[in-house]
Amino acid sequence: MASFATHILVIPFPGQGHIAPLLDFTHHLLLHATASLTVTVVVTPKNLQLLQPLLSFHPSTAISALVLPLPPHPSLPSGAENTKDLPPDSFLSIFAALPGLQGPLLRWFATHPSPPSAIISDLFLGWTHHLAEKLSIKRFVFSPSAAFAMSMILCLQTNPPPLPKTESGEIDLNAVVSINDAPGRPEFFFWQLLMPYKMLVSSDGPNPPLFKANYTANHSSWGYIINTFTGLESVYLNHVKTSLGHDRVWAVGPLFLPTVTDDKVRSDPVSEHILSWLDTCQDSEVVYVSFGTQNMLTQEQVNVLALGLEKSGIRFVWKFKEPSLGHVDGHDLGKIPHGFEDRVAGRGLVIRDWVSQVLILNHRAVGSFLSHCGWNSILEGLVARVMILTWPLGADQYYNAKLLVDILKVGVRISQPNEILPNSDHLAKVLRESVSQSAYKEERTRAMQLGKEAIDSMSKDGSSYKDLEMLVQHLIQLPKPMLSEHDKNKWIEES
Numbered sequence: 039m040a041s042f043a044t045h046i047l048v049i050p051f052p053g054q055g056h057i058a059p060l061l062d063f064t065h066h067l068l069l070h071a072t073a074s075l076t077v078t079v080v081v082t083p084k085n086l087q088l089l090q091p092l093l094s095f096h097p098s099t100a101i102s103a104l105v106l107p108l109p110p111h112p113s114l115p116s117g118a119e120n121t122k123d124l125p126p127d128s129f130l131s132i133f134a135a136l137p138g139l140q141g142p143l144l145r146w147f148a149t150h151p152s153p154p155s156a157i158i159s160d161l162f163l164g165w166t167h168h169l170a171e172k173l174s175i176k177r178f179v180f181s182p183s184a185a186f187a188m189s190m191i192l193c194l195q196t197n198p199p200p201l202p203k204t205e206s207g208e209i210d211l212n213a214v215v216s217i218n219d220a221p222g223r224p225e226f227f228f229w230q231l232l233m234p235y236k237m238l239v240s241s242d243g244p245n246p247p248l249f250k251a252n253y254t255a256n257h258s259s260w261g262y263i264i265n266t267f268t269g270l271e272s273v274y275l276n277h278v279k280t281s282l283g284h285d286r287v288w289a290v291g292p293l294f295l296p297t298v299t300d301d302k303v304r305s306d307p308v309s310e311h312i313l314s315w316l317d318t319c320q321d322s323e324v325v326y327v328s329f330g331t332q333n334m335l336t337q338e339q340v341n342v343l344a345l346g347l348e349k350s351g352i353r354f355v356w357k358f359k360e361p362s363l364g365h366v367d368g369h370d371l372g373k374i375p376h377g378f379e380d381r382v383a384g385r386g387l388v389i390r391d392w393v394s395q396v397l398i399l400n401h402r403a404v405g406s407f408l409s410h411c412g413w414n415s416i417l418e419g420l421v422a423r424v425m426i427l428t429w430p431l432g433a434d435q436y437y438n439a440k441l442l443v444d445i446l447k448v449g450v451r452i453s454q455p456n457e458i459l460p461n462s463d464h465l466a467k468v469l470r471e472s473v474s475q476s477a478y479k480e481e482r483t484r485a486m487q488l489g490k491e492a493i494d495s496m497s498k499d500g501s502s503y504k505d506l507e508m509l510v511q512h513l514i515q516l517p518k519p520m521l522s523e524h525d526k527n528k529w530i531e532e533s
């Protein structure tokens with residue numbers, strides 16, 4: 039490891055939608071920094087393979103892995119080290135287990151000949167702010183979510199709307215609540231805010247102190263690195279800066295541009311099969327359907343979607359997530375209805391394996407994308423310039439859908455605003471229209487424009503390119519940590 043280089047510790051959160059953008063960001067960081075930065079990435083043993091492309095691309099003098107076992111947690115099924123192996127609400131068990139890495143990390147710092155000058159860690163790792171404080175170094179939050187979502191969280195934490203009640207005193211889930219401190223005062227149905235409200239505002243949510251403390255630590259951290267670009271979210275980036283009270287916020291996205299994608303993916307047999315099938319389709323006539331790596335549809339949702347696809351008569355690729363390791367009985371996990379695949383044979387593919395979403399979205403035959411509105415999927419959809427149809431299911435997805443549909447006017451809802459479950463006839467209509475060039479002209483034009491801006495922002499002298507350059511300059515000027523022998527001995531003894 040070159041001694042003049044500044045050493046950075048990168049700590050991802052082990053969920054595909056989190057780890058992949060942070061690793062791609064690390065790749066960009068190393069490309070921009072040439073030899074002035076070196077990086078160590080912390081992973082658990084089963085996630086090490088996700089790091090392999092980065093380890094083989096960059097010299098071993100620039101990047102290395104620090105493999106630490108995932109600390110146990112009572113609600114974590116044995117062997118699960120990634121949120122893809124857990125039901126969506128169980129990400130909290132990994133979230134609660136990870137602070138157990140603090141001891142092993144302090145010991146590693148104490149024994150390292152050239153310990154890191156900064157930590158860049160996922161927004162679910164608020165505890166690393168306190169770790170950085172102990173080490174007298176800076177922590178930067180990496181957000182795989184939008185600036186708009188950050189903005190909403192900051193507002194909910196500092197000035198939450200009052201809990202809406204019905205006349206009989208129940209929580210009024212259908213009340214329209216506005217986030218008054220945010221630009222444009224965005225409005226939500228309260229059911230869309232219920233989970234963040236429970237976690238960030240009320241005191242009876244699942245694990246509330248831990249979650250609130252996580253965001254409080256994030257807001258006190260030295261800087262924010264967000265996977266977005268100024269052309270898309272300048273209003274909310276500015277709002278985040280104002281709310282944090284400083285300008286150390288860097289917009290470095292969209293990460294995962296197709297040009298950065300490894301060509302080897304093309305040779306993965308499942309993706310190859312889909313791409314060959316797409317080769318036989320006409321331009322923009324196929325809808326790609328995916329709900330990301332964490333969310334699983336209920337049987338009711340799967341049935342409506344299958345019926346909508348059947349009624350629509352359109353061509354489609356449906357990436358269907360099967361239950362895995364930690365998906366225990368008792369959760370309502372939908373299965374593809376009997377006979378569906380035979381009925382749509384020839385015009386629809388249901389794929390259960392991992393696929394290269396970026397390559398599929400960028401195929402000329404794909405015209406629209408029915409998405410749960412995970413932020414990575416949204417950025418990938420924008421870059422591919424496809425129509426995005428929104429079916430948010432939880433987490434930050436209601437914010438993302440709001441941003442796309444009501445604010446940027448680039449996405450289309452598949453149901454009425456207050457409908458939790460779409461109607462299959464309406465869904466079929468929207469699906470058909472999404473691949474007909476005569477509908478949604480305004481959204482299509484806007485998608486084209488934003489897709490171009492997205493690519494420009496990462497090109498030389500684009501806004502995200504410049505932010506990355508400025509971030510690298512900021513990082514290389516950070517001082518090396520001065521750890522006292524007393525502290526080092528203490529951390530070694532304690533762990």
Ligand SMILES: O=c1ccn([C@@H]2O[C@H](COP(=O)(O)OP(=O)(O)O[C@H]3O[C@H](CO)[C@@H](O)[C@H](O)[C@H]3O)[C@@H](O)[C@H]2O)c(=O)[nH]1
Binds near residue numbers: 328391418
């Ligand atoms: O077969 C697959 C399935 C997924 N992907 C990729 O996996 C990522 C999925 O990320 P995202 O669309 O953000 O969805 P989630 O996996 O659900 O991501 C979680 O993390 C996101 C970032 O914080 C949040 O916005 C989401 O709400 C949260 O569920 C994307 O890059 C996809 O291209 C594939 O390449 N192939």
